[in-house]
Amino acid sequence: MKNKELIKLMQSEFDVGESLQNIFEKYKSEDIKTKKLAYFVGTLKDKALIKKHKIANNILIVLMGLFTILAALSGYAMGLEVTPNTPIYWVAVAIIPMIFLYGFIKHNYPTYVAYSMLIITQLPKSFHNVGGDIVPNIIGLLISLSTIIFVWYLKSKLFPYMGFLGPKKNADKQYFIFLN
Structure with a gap:
């Protein structure tokens, strides 16, 4: 799946109420690097x-x-x-x-x-x-x-989960999206 298609799919799931953590866990098993996946999930548009x-x-x-x-x-x-x-x-x-x-x-x-x-x-x-x-x-x-x-x-x-140029991490080096 291409990046744009994946982001659209993630955005549609987020728009219907899926949490960022669940979206992250769902696509973590696919062959996507963790940092890239955290970037995709962290840049999803939150309508609220x-x-x-x-x-x-x-x-x-x-x-x-x-x-x-x-x-x-x-x-x-x-x-x-x-x-x-x-x-x-x-x-x-x-x-x-x-x-x-x-x-x-x-x-x-x-x-x-x-x-x-x-x-x-x-x-x-x-x-x-x-x-x-x-x-x-x-x-x-x-x-x-x-x-x-x-x-x-x-x-x-x-975009509260994004830092200067990438997804934010906590002291345990986990992306904040894990903690959502």
Whole structure:
């Protein structure tokens, strides 16, 4: 069975009320590595958690919508300086925030991690003009940090069994899904 089919099957079982631990135990006997299985089970979408944190996710979606508009406008401005074919630049610069926006709407775990990682890797660019006007640098840094913290907070609430890049383990090196 392919990974996507397996995840769909697990999600349908979880949606009808099967516990994460039972799903984990059921598929443990199949030829799937324990860490991979724990990842699949830990990233299942819990409708109760999604409903509980709907307002926070909607705030994130609005922010990503604003970032997308800002990226599209900056892409348009860059395109005007380079060539008259500005729609190409407009779309090229706006496509990345649109992909993240789609992932946040679909409550996709890798989207939350990828967005946080991308923003973290871009933080050093916040200091490119430190000797110049410091207020815009500080504002940009604060926006970036608050966005990272907010996305990470939401990720930890929607996917409580997932750590930084994989499923969480307890002190006995067992995945938390065992303890559900």
